Amino acid sequence: MLLDVKGISKSFGGVKAIQNFSLTAEKGDIIGIIGPNGAGKTSAFNVISGVYTADEGTILLDGKNITKMEQYQITREGISRTFQNIRLFKGLTVLQNVMCAFDPLSKYSILGGLLPTPKRISEERKGRKMCEHYLEVVGLLPYKDERPENMAYGLQRRLEIARAIACEPKVLLLDEPAAGLNPTEVKDLTELIERLSKDFGFAILLIEHRLELVMGVSQKIYVLNFGKTIAVGTPDEVRENPEVIKAYLGEEEKKC
């Protein structure tokens, strides 16, 4: 089992953002997480990626307990993510944004931080080459010296993905990657997600409101409502599930 989330819960004051959520993922899986607004999808991501620590439950990655680790350590263990509202680094170019994912692992000392030592030059070259490769994967290489804030919204989303895969994750969490994209861009994104899953072999967890995207790529779908998991299954099973229909469309009023 690559990722094993067992019964995690998180409350904020009296609000139970996520209750007893469990999920398992294997290498190469694409798993969709859907649900109405406020269902606790992003809270689940925040707990798994370490932004918040779970009140209850455990998270195992490759058998290692990462529940109580700090966020940056969890990233280094192999869980990386993108954000619902784009969070790129202003003041850095596209390439430098991706380099930030490589930098914590770059092996030169503070002396190399102040002077161009041979170690620094070789490490920087290695990092740049890797990051250019990741930019090429998402199709952003021609933009590498641009400022991200000057790029189109769809490209900024791609840059977030490039940055996340540059962390060399075992599990990639994508939080509404299609939000704000037009139909053509959604189609490109669907292709990109399928290609990433095939080429890199990591597990992908996908929060998405665009059902055509999530139903198209996922092998398994979790449906949340008010912090609780109401259904798990293949896209077809979930589509037919009465609980899910109720959550999305509301209950049919009983005729008197």
Add this chain to the structure above:
Amino acid sequence: MEFISSVITFTLISIISVIGVYILTGLTGMFSLGQASFMAIGAYVSGALVVKTGMPFWMAVIIAIIISVMIGFIVGFPTVRLRRDYISLVTLGFGEAITSLLNQTQSITGGALGFSGIPKRTTLLLALISAIVCIIFASYFKTSKYGRQCIAVKSDELAAKAMGINISRIKMTAFLISVAVTSYSGALYAFYTTYVDPSIFGWKKSAEWAIMVFFGGVNSLTGSIFGTVILTALPEVLRFAAAYRVVFYSILVLLIINFKPSGLFGEYELPVGKIIKLFKGGRKEEKGNAA
């Protein structure tokens, strides 16, 4: 001539202090209102070591920097874990504590009367070389993995953590480098004026440096240096206007902040690499022509 040389030396020393502030505030987005106290530690420790123990100048300077960095670590350790704004509060308190400590320990520091009798070791040349070396260090730092991580932390802490960046550690690194640079400028200052007193190292000095960084361009090392040169030299140039020079100074700063909030230079950096290449290229062409 003596006057001009002293203005230039003081400007160069200010540049070194401001480079420390640039790394802290410009790159990492942390405000230290007690930065000047590290200049004080650099000045007093190196001065006292030379005067009281007869230690050689360079050894005293190095020990002063090491002590500053150690104190910086103690101050920084609890603060870098907190939200960024708390750093200003903690450093403000620490800075004021240092000035009053210097005032109180009369037997060692001379108290409010100041500490005098420091030999004059800083020359214009030494200040110039030091400033150039610090500028080179800072510009390499900015383009290194450390610099990138600093900018990432400044721009978005949550996203920086999601990239695997240990933000407490990177903040500490930036803080300690800025402390080291600032305390070195303090040592140069003490050995230039031969006399230091606690009143010049208060929070106003730290705020002045922050103003210089913002005036020149908070995202630009070039801008920070130009900001320092302009704002240090301006009061000297405006000497004839006597009392009004503070008014001029304030109006200039207000105009810049109002009409160009990113500072005089914005994000512009002098393309040193290109200039060097241009010179080399030019020389090659000359050779070609000669042949």
